[in-house]
Amino acid sequence: MSALRPEREARSSRAFVTLVTNADFARGAAALLHSLSLTGTDADRVVLHTAAVPGDARATLRERGARLVETDLLPTSAAFNAAHAKDRIHGNNPFTKGEKPPFHTPLDNFAKLRLWQLDYERVVFLDADTLVLRPIDRLFDYPEFCAAPNVYESLGDFHRMNSGVFTARPDPTTFARMLARLDAPGAYWKRTDQTFLQDFFPDWHGLPVFDNVLQYVWFTLPALWDWQAIRVLHFQYEKPWTAHAKADRLAPLIALWHAYAAGETPDLAALPAPPA
Template sequence: MSTQAPLPAGLSADKPAASHRAYVTLVTNADYAMGALALARSIQLSGSTADIVVLHTGGVDDAALKPLLDLGCRLVRTELLDTSDAFNERHARGRLHADAPFTKGRKPAFHSPLDNFCKLRLWQLTDYQACVFIDADALVLKNIDKLFDYPEFSAAPNVYETLRDFHRMNSGVFVAKPALATFAAMLEMLDQPDVFWRRTDQTFLETFFTDWHGLPVTMNLLQYVWFNLPELWDWKQIGVLHYQYEKPWEADHPKSDRLRPLIDLWHAYFTGEAIPDVAALANPAGLNDK
C-alpha cells in the first residue's frame, strides 16, 4: 500500500486509501449518486479488492452519499477546477449544447458539462499507483482488475453507431497513473484563451494524450450498440456496460422500450436484488447462438 499523505488542495477524503489501486467515479448530483451505487455494487460483486473512490462535488448532499458510504466507498469531495470566467461561460450547459449539439441521443436535463472536468482531479490522487476511472452511469459485469496493469493513457473507442467510430475515444472508462506533474500540465493546456473542448473532458483527454492506448470495446460497451451494432454484443465478453445518453434510472425515457433488458439489469444492481448471471443473458435478437 502506498504511503498516506494529505491530499492536494481541492480534494478532501473521508478516510485514507486502503489499497494502492482504485476504481474512481464522479458524482455531481443525486441522480449520479444512484448510478454510482449500482456501479460500486457491481465492482464489489466482481471480486475486486481495489478501493472504490467517489469524487463528489458540492451538488451532492449527504443523504445522497450515505448509501455509498454504507457500501464502503471512499468519498473524496472535489472542488471545481479553478478555470477562468470566460472558460466557464464557453462550457456552461446552455452555451456548450448550442455550439456542439448532441444529435445521436438525448442528454438528460441533469447533465452538467462543466462538472465533467472534475475528472481531471483523479491525477491528484497520488496515494494510488494506478486508477481506473469509470463513469457513474456504468456497470462492471466481470472482474476487470487487469486494467490496472495497462499503460497510461488507455481508453476504449467511442463506438455505438458505426465501426468507423473506432478511431475516436470515449472517456467513460480509462486507465491513469496519478501524478501532480501531469495534473499541472493538464491545467496549463485546459484553459487557454478561446479554447473550446467540444465534448468537454473527452475531447480534452483525447487531445492531451495524443498516443492513447486502445482498450477492447468490451471494456466500455456503449448501450446503443445493443440496437445499432448487435453483432458486437456478447454478454460473456462485456467488462463494462456504459449507459451513454439516456440513463437507466430515468422513467420512460425515449429509448426505454428498445433498451429494456439493459435497464432491468441496472435496476437489479441498484437494488442488489435478483442480479442475474450476466453470461447467461440473451444477446440481441437473432444473436443468441454465440
C-alpha cells in the same frame, strides 16, 4: 483548504474512481459500486464528489463501500466557464443521436481530472453510468493512457476514444500540465473532458471494446454484442434510472441496471440476445 478532502485514508495503492456531482449520478454510482463489489476486487472504490451531492446520497455510497473524496471544481477562468456552460455546449454541438438528461452539466465533467491529484499509484476511472459485469483489475497493469473507442453506431467510430473508462497514473506534475492546457486562451473542448483527454493523450492506447460497451450497440450493432465478453456496460446518453423514449428498445439493459441498483446478483448467463 485542500481541493480534495477524503473521509478516510487509502487502503490500497490502486483504486477504481468515479465522479458524482449531483443526486442523479449518485444513483448511478450506487449501482456501479455494487457491481464492482461482486467482482471480488481488493482495490479501493473511490467516489469523487462535489458539495452538490446531498448527504443521504453520500451515505448510500459510503454504505456500498466507497471511499468518499469531496472535490472542488477546477479553478477555470470565467471565459472558460462561459464557453463550456450547458446552453453554449449543447447549443453549439447538439446531440443528434441521443438525449442528454436534464441533470447533465458539461462543466462538471472536467472535475474528473482531479483524479490525477489522488493518493494512488494507479487508477481506473469509470463513469457513474457504467456497470462492471466481470473483473477488470487487469486494467491497473495497463499503461497511461488507455481508453476504449467510442463505438456505438458504426466502425467509423473507432477513431475517437470514449472517456467513460480509462487508465491513469496520478501525478501532480501531470495535473499541472493538464490545467495549463485545459484553460489556455481561447480553449474550447467540444465534448468536454473526452475531447480534452484525446488531445492531451494523442497516442492513447486502445482498450478492447468490451471494456466499455456503449448501450446503443444493443440495437445499432447487435452482431458486436456478446454478453459473455462484455466487462463494462456504459449507459451513454439516456440513463436507466430515468424515463426516456428509448426505454422499450433498451429494456433488458435497464432491467439489469435496476438489479444491480437493488443490490442483487444478476444471472448474466440468462440475459437475452439483442434483437436481430
